[in-house]
Amino acid sequence: MRHSDYRGLEKNAHAFDEEYEGLSARSVDEHNYSYPFSPNSSGEFMTDTSNKQEHSLLAFVAPKSKNKKKSKDTSTVNKVVEEPSNFDDKIPQTRGRDAARPYSDFQFEMEPEDDLRKPPNQATTNRSSHLDTLPARIATLKISERIDRSVSPQKQSRSTLDSPSITPRQGVSPVAASRRTETTTPSVTSTLKRRPLAADRTNTLDDYKLRLEGRDLLNLVVVGHVDAGKSTLMGHLLVKLKVVDDRAMHKNKSEAARLGKESFSYAFVLDESEEERQRGVTMDIAQAQFKTDTKLVNVLDAPGHKDFIPNMINGAAQADVAILVVDSRRGEFETGFEFGGQTREHALLVRSLGVSQLICAVNKMDAIDWSQERFEEIVKKLSTFLKSSGYKESDIVFVPVSGWTGENLITPTKSPLSWYTKEANAPDTLINGIIRGKTLIDLIDRLKPPERPIAKPFRLCITDVFRATGVGAGTVSIAGRIDCGGIEVNDRVLLRPSNDLVTIKTIQIENANVPSAFAGDSIILHMQGVDPTHLFVGNVVCDPEYPIPCATRIQARIIIFNITTPILPGTPVVFHFKSIQEQGKIISLVEELDRVTGELKRQRPRLLTKNSSGVVEIALHRQICCELYSNVKELGRFMLRQSGLTMAAGIITKIIE
Numbered sequence: 040m041r042h043s044d045y046r047g048l049e050k051n052a053h054a055f056d057e058e059y060e061g062l063s064a065r066s067v068d069e070h071n072y073s074y075p076f077s078p079n080s081s082g083e084f085m086t087d088t089s090n091k092q093e094h095s096l097l098a099f100v101a102p103k104s105k106n107k108k109k110s111k112d113t114s115t116v117n118k119v120v121e122e123p124s125n126f127d128d129k130i131p132q133t134r135g136r137d138a139a140r141p142y143s144d145f146q147f148e149m150e151p152e153d154d155l156r157k158p159p160n161q162a163t164t165n166r167s168s169h170l171d172t173l174p175a176r177i178a179t180l181k182i183s184e185r186i187d188r189s190v191s192p193q194k195q196s197r198s199t200l201d202s203p204s205i206t207p208r209q210g211v212s213p214v215a216a217s218r219r220t221e222t223t224t225p226s227v228t229s230t231l232k233r234r235p236l237a238a239d240r241t242n243t244l245d246d247y248k249l250r251l252e253g254r255d256l257l258n259l260v261v262v263g264h265v266d267a268g269k270s271t272l273m274g275h276l277l278v279k280l281k282v283v284d285d286r287a288m289h290k291n292k293s294e295a296a297r298l299g300k301e302s303f304s305y306a307f308v309l310d311e312s313e314e315e316r317q318r319g320v321t322m323d324i325a326q327a328q329f330k331t332d333t334k335l336v337n338v339l340d341a342p343g344h345k346d347f348i349p350n351m352i353n354g355a356a357q358a359d360v361a362i363l364v365v366d367s368r369r370g371e372f373e374t375g376f377e378f379g380g381q382t383r384e385h386a387l388l389v390r391s392l393g394v395s396q397l398i399c400a401v402n403k404m405d406a407i408d409w410s411q412e413r414f415e416e417i418v419k420k421l422s423t424f425l426k427s428s429g430y431k432e433s434d435i436v437f438v439p440v441s442g443w444t445g446e447n448l449i450t451p452t453k454s455p456l457s458w459y460t461k462e463a464n465a466p467d468t469l470i471n472g473i474i475r476g477k478t479l480i481d482l483i484d485r486l487k488p489p490e491r492p493i494a495k496p497f498r499l500c501i502t503d504v505f506r507a508t509g510v511g512a513g514t515v516s517i518a519g520r521i522d523c524g525g526i527e528v529n530d531r532v533l534l535r536p537s538n539d540l541v542t543i544k545t546i547q548i549e550n551a552n553v554p555s556a557f558a559g560d561s562i563i564l565h566m567q568g569v570d571p572t573h574l575f576v577g578n579v580v581c582d583p584e585y586p587i588p589c590a591t592r593i594q595a596r597i598i599i600f601n602i603t604t605p606i607l608p609g610t611p612v613v614f615h616f617k618s619i620q621e622q623g624k625i626i627s628l629v630e631e632l633d634r635v636t637g638e639l640k641r642q643r644p645r646l647l648t649k650n651s652s653g654v655v656e657i658a659l660h661r662q663i664c665c666e667l668y669s670n671v672k673e674l675g676r677f678m679l680r681q682s683g684l685t686m687a688a689g690i691i692t693k694i695i696e
């Protein structure tokens with residue numbers, strides 16, 4: 040994307056947040072449409088067409104497989120489509136990158152990877168990442184790689200449930216709630232012993248507060264242009280906070296020296312896979328946890344390279360707050376910011392995904408001699424852009440750091456920084472984007488935690504399905520961040536869309552078993568007796584009394600970015616929702632709206648052009664489990680992309696079918 044492409048994006052993003060609020064579903068006109076994956080009259084997907092598409096996609100994948108990893112994945116896709124007979128064969132032995140991936144992922148790897156710094160080492164891609172091999176204190180979860188979802192649409196059961204809006208239990212009339220569940224999921228609810236929501240169980244809530252030790256939970260994503268120093272910065276911070284011990288760091292240094300990449304030793308704390316280390320590039324989200332005085336922070340290190348934007352979106356979708364890392368060196372900052380780099384794109388994507396607080400880490404200050412002039416130049420350029428992109432001035436703060444030397448991470452820089460040092464007894468005031476004297480950890484500590492919807496019914500969107508070792512034969516494990524509500528060991532949950540009822544045996548956070556977990560927690564659930572072919576990334580584990588709706592057709596309000604080709608009925612899109620990317624199509628344009636006021640401009644417009652806003656209907660190849668944005672924000676927002684570019688951000692206003 041060129042610099043000019045962002046102009047509209049900035050304006051749109053600005054209006055976006057206001058437009059999110061107070062939306063109401065509008066009535067939808069019925070439109071005839073031709074869509075290859077639409078259900079036939081009996082509600083089944085049309086076998087011929089869908090299979091044709093699936094095969095053509097698989098055929099498309101093969102020639103694109105430039106490296107061993109992709110060709111391996113492709114064969115696994117084919118293998119899974121063939122349905123292995125052995126139950127255990129259906130789940131990968133390892134999690135993360137070695138797991139097979141949905142074919143829809145490959146749609147995003149269309150950009151040639153020639154510009155990556157080094158070709159992959161074909162001999163080293165067969166990584167093993169069993170859970171029990173992870174270091175005790177840092178569970179680095181590679182969460183966007185997943186078990187294959189490429190079963191045919193017929194095999195994913197279509198939703199027979201209606202689309203109840205979820206509200207806290209006290210907000211739902213018991214009669215209405217029971218009528219709804221009885222008529223829609225009799226087999227599920229008739230066997231249930233009703234339990235109060237986790238948040239209404241005093242002991243459960245007490246356990247949760249005890250676990251947080253009085254701290255607030257914060258999910259923090261680290262984004263920025265490739266090579267800005269994100270992994271080095273976070274890796275060094277984890278070392279300084281003693282989350283990573285000296286022995287582990289010594290090992291990283293030796294490994295970096297062996298690969299001739301000494302400068303990446305801190306990045307290796309988070310970039311754990313052989314392929315990432317060989318290339319010196321983060322390819323997937325890595326996760327770690329640390330504590331500040333008042334916060335328990337889940338850090339998600341996102342890849343900066345444009346080829347891995349889908350993975351970056353996956354991480355950003357789980358975040359409450361973000362650190363945007365920029366390289367302060369002359370020419371390097373400009374590459375990331377002005378000449379089509381990912382600094383702007385990442386900042387806008389995280390904003391569109393609901394992140395409003397941003398720390399801008401102006402990195403590699405050691406390489407520019409901690410120049411005040413350069414720092415202020417970057418602050419000026421970036422803050423103008425960020426403010427026009429919908430960030431409030433009071434929610435952006437800049438900090439000069441060096442991820443490599445570790446200065447200003449938890450202790451102030453040794454360099455003479457009179458321009459940044461706080462005068463004695465001076466108050467902590469944000470002036471011109473900086474709070475003098477504050478280190479990176481101070482600024483993380485002062486971030487405001489979001490309000491967590493813990494009193495709503497439980498929902499967790501699965502980001503990974505795997506088989507962990509040491510947790511019992513036949514156990515299937517899933518990972519994800521709880522979107523709303525809470526869960527306790529021995530709770531019964533409903534898997535959607537398969538409608539399987541499962542009892543939760545173990546809940547893990549950071550490799551430790553916990554009795555309960557609530558909205559915002561990134562957890563692993565170990566489940567027994569689950570058919571793994573019913574579990575896919577993007578599926579949702581939810582409260583059986585309040586099943587999440589599943590949809591193949593939604594109505595949404597979208598904000599269109601600076602696209603080159605207008606959106607028309609029939610425009611194909613890639614629907615980025617939580618951790619999944621689904622093939623879809625705009626099937627009708629319902630309304631064009633004023634993008635600032637949200638007022639109706641035109642019914643049934645013929646097209647929607649760049650920088651406009653509208654209500655559209657979107658049909659999806661396969662059903663997704665989602666909520667109206669007005670009910671659960673985290674499960675009601677999405678991005679639309681096409682050919683590697685972000686077209687629009689949207690919120691779900693109506694579930695049509």
Ligand SMILES: Nc1nc2c(ncn2[C@@H]2O[C@H](COP(=O)(O)OP(=O)(O)OP(=O)(O)O)[C@@H](O)[C@H]2O)c(=O)[nH]1
Nearest residue numbers: 265266267268269270271302320321343403442443
């Ligand atoms: N001089 C200097 N170099 C740094 C600093 N931080 C990172 N680097 C170097 O920049 C290079 C890239 O660092 P990474 O941490 O891998 O960058 P990244 O942003 O995580 O890269 P991707 O995740 O692949 O986008 C490495 O050679 C680091 O040693 C810094 O503060 N000062």
